[in-house]
Amino acid sequence: MLFDNVNWNPTTGFQISEFESMIQPSNSKFLSPEEGFLRGNLIKEEYDAYKNMTFLKLKPENEREQLLFKVMAYCFAINDLNLYLDVHPEDEEALNLFKKYAKESMKLESEYSDKYGPLTLKEIQGTQFKWIENPWPWDKVGGTNYV
């Protein structure tokens, strides 16, 4: 299971838990990539929970899922900053974070593709064309959830 369901209750929702390693400086208007990703919103002030439901805390089960979670979180953060910068290109904090996360994201993606296969066609290496290998993102194979 990817989701930590210990505190999940359909009527009360999932209580926000600790994000010790994910805290962005408190004067930042942006959340960390991981927390923003889980919430679906990188901008602290804009987060708007539905009723008393917040969000699920994803719980990667193995090293592969853990790494992919990080890849996805940084990809999310870049995308949300991208949209913000489209309208606010003069925002220095957003631009600096964007550059920082873009660099980190490239590192994470190449680490992932070295270990588990390509996420983009550019990452094809070796003698085999690994792009066509399963799983695709909509597949769940052999009990492992390709998140």
Next chain:
Amino acid sequence: MYKYVKHLNYPVSITKKDLKMAKLLLTQLGGANGELGASLRYFCQKFEMPDEKGKSLLNDIATEELGHCEMISTMISQLTKGATITELKENGLECIYTEHGKGIYPSDSFGNPFTVTYFAVTGDILADLSEDMAAEQKARAIYENLINLTTDKDILGVLLFLRQREIVHFNRFKELYKYYKEKGLE
């Protein structure tokens, strides 16, 4: 040019079969307020945006929405995995099965196929952006209706994420609308 990245925008990992929910979720793929309509709406409107801000925002949100089509389709695929004919009949999916087998065809929950009449391209930036803001609010409302119809946390987690994205997109469109209005661009 589009380049594919081999992961979803947010993880979809549904373990429990739920054919009713699959049928209801279909509307967020190919229904009036679904993700396909959203993606195409912004994709088509981007060509008439007057400056860098508008062109890039519509382009980039259209791209994200296409990723959301993939997420919704993934949910439907996982929710219907291994469904028998009897189960399809019991859950009112036999008409959809007749036309499409177990394939995923963009339509609403009643089986009405997707149509571009769900959105407009007027060539007027304030009119188009007003529609975009409304579209995000409507999609948010549909996600809330769907959230009210399930207790499966695997589904809820994804719906809460997608709902939140509608809020973010609405805010960006609103900022852009305000910017154009103040600038006197029309």
